[in-house]
Amino acid sequence: MPLRRSWWRAPRRCSPPRPSSSTSEPTASRGAIRGRPLMQMPSQRSSLSEDQVMTEQFSPEAAISGATGTGRAAVIGLGSMGYGMAQSLKRAGFEVAGFDVNAAAVERFAAEGGRGASSPAEAARDADVVVSVVVNAAQTETILFGPDGVAQTLVDGAVFLSSATMDPEVARTLAARLEATGRLYLDAPISGGAQRAAEGALTILASGSPAAFAKARPALDAMAAKLYELGDAPGQGAAFKMINQLLAGVHIAAASEAIAFAARQGLDIAKVYEVITASAGNSWMFENRMPHVVDGDYTPRSAVDIFVKDLGIIQDMARSAKFPVPVSAAALQMFLATSAAGMGRDDDASVARLYARITGTKLPGDPA
Numbered sequence: 001m002p003l004r005r006s007w008w009r010a011p012r013r014c015s016p017p018r019p020s021s022s023t024s025e026p027t028a029s030r031g032a033i034r035g036r037p038l039m040q041m042p043s044q045r046s047s048l049s050e051d052q053v054m055t056e057q058f059s060p061e062a063a064i065s066g067a068t069g070t071g072r073a074a075v076i077g078l079g080s081m082g083y084g085m086a087q088s089l090k091r092a093g094f095e096v097a098g099f100d101v102n103a104a105a106v107e108r109f110a111a112e113g114g115r116g117a118s119s120p121a122e123a124a125r126d127a128d129v130v131v132s133v134v135v136n137a138a139q140t141e142t143i144l145f146g147p148d149g150v151a152q153t154l155v156d157g158a159v160f161l162s163s164a165t166m167d168p169e170v171a172r173t174l175a176a177r178l179e180a181t182g183r184l185y186l187d188a189p190i191s192g193g194a195q196r197a198a199e200g201a202l203t204i205l206a207s208g209s210p211a212a213f214a215k216a217r218p219a220l221d222a223m224a225a226k227l228y229e230l231g232d233a234p235g236q237g238a239a240f241k242m243i244n245q246l247l248a249g250v251h252i253a254a255a256s257e258a259i260a261f262a263a264r265q266g267l268d269i270a271k272v273y274e275v276i277t278a279s280a281g282n283s284w285m286f287e288n289r290m291p292h293v294v295d296g297d298y299t300p301r302s303a304v305d306i307f308v309k310d311l312g313i314i315q316d317m318a319r320s321a322k323f324p325v326p327v328s329a330a331a332l333q334m335f336l337a338t339s340a341a342g343m344g345r346d347d348d349a350s351v352a353r354l355y356a357r358i359t360g361t362k363l364p365g366d367p368a
């Protein structure tokens with residue numbers, strides 16, 4: 001079945017959406033249709049149904065200058081991704097409450113104009129939308145159903161956006177538990193890294209009921225440059241995200257292997273970066289992560305242990321499906337080794353440091 005055509009969208013302050021003459025156009029969520037056709041995913045390579053629509057939204061610059069959000073939001077988990085997402089919501093006009101178990105993150109958020117909350121329940125009390133950006137499924141369950149959980153205070157009809165990367169089966173279970181209480185759940189994993197989170201320019205891979213999408217729309221608009229609507233069943237977003245994680249993990253491991261091998265041969269790795277990013281061996285992850293190696297800066301934008309988690313989920317899913325995934329299994333071993341060597345909380349480009357250490361290769365900022 002062909003994918004519905006999607007369109008670029010102009011900032012909210014422009015005129016309202018032009019009525020569609022074609023049933024193939026998505027419903028507009030964010031102002032006028034600019035009239036420029038958006039990339040359409042090749043239907044022969046896609047199993048997406050009519051309801052699985054990608055809406056590409058406008059640039060970060062437009063988001064910053066054009067969006068005016070409405071309502072109250074809470075963000076739980078003010079780490080690499082959540083902090084920037086909270087700022088994007090604030091910039092779009094939301095009143096945002098933030099909570100994190102790390103008190104320093106809450107203090108920083110409050111100092112920068114947000115409302116610091118004392119628990120998930122307190123953050124969610126008046127919220128139309130609660131965005132959860134903790135690390136994993138167990139933490140998401142705690143902030144939903146734990147002693148001070150969101151489920152204690154969230155008003156009926158409010159929506160919980162679950163953005164931590166997790167096993168699709170667990171996403172389905174959490175959604176069913178929350179929906180049984182009359183609240184809405186949107187499975188909404190994210191991609192694009194900390195910088196895009198801060199710019200309001202993430203890719204969001206979402207699935208959930210039409211009511212959950214409708215309620216979440218202004219917040220999604222504030223945080224995403226590209227929103228993929230992947231069906232009305234929670235778990236679909238998580239399933240797509242795991243495919244991204246398989247590739248992302250393999251690409252980081254491969255990029256790390258390549259840059260360390262280049263250094264071992266005495267090549268100037270800044271020049272390698274320049275050449276490869278203009279050549280066919282490039283990848284989004286090579287381009288995004290290898291500057292950290294060139295600069296010798298392993299401040300975590302995404303930690304090694306994130307991929308220990310995500311590639312671990314892929315192994316579990318593949319084992320239950322009896323599907324071989326040897327390439328991602330090898331990548332997982334490199335992340336595990338990097339974590340075991342004490343770098344689990346460092347930036348995931350640290351896999352290159354592991355290669356360097358075991359081969360006696362010198363990389364910037366990391367003595368061999």
Ligand SMILES: NC(=O)C1=CN([C@@H]2O[C@H](COP(=O)(O)OP(=O)(O)OC[C@H]3O[C@@H](n4cnc5c(N)ncnc54)[C@H](O)[C@@H]3O)[C@@H](O)[C@H]2O)C=CC1
Pocket residue numbers: 076077078079080081082099100101102105133134135136139142143163164165166190191192193194301302303306
């Ligand atoms: N960092 C990245 O580039 C990307 C990360 N992701 C996913 O997004 C999620 C968040 O990732 P990051 O922001 O990198 O992780 P992070 O570790 O930087 O942030 C997570 C935050 O959640 C907080 N937290 C943990 N348990 C909590 C609880 N019970 N209540 C309140 N706060 C709690 C932590 O203190 C931390 O500040 C993960 O699922 C990750 O896989 C997805 C795309 C990109």
Ligand SMILES: O=C(O)C(=O)[C@@H](O)CO
Pocket residue numbers: 190191192193244245248302306
């Ligand atoms: O951006 C994404 O997609 C990612 O999953 C990584 O940046 C790391 O979690």
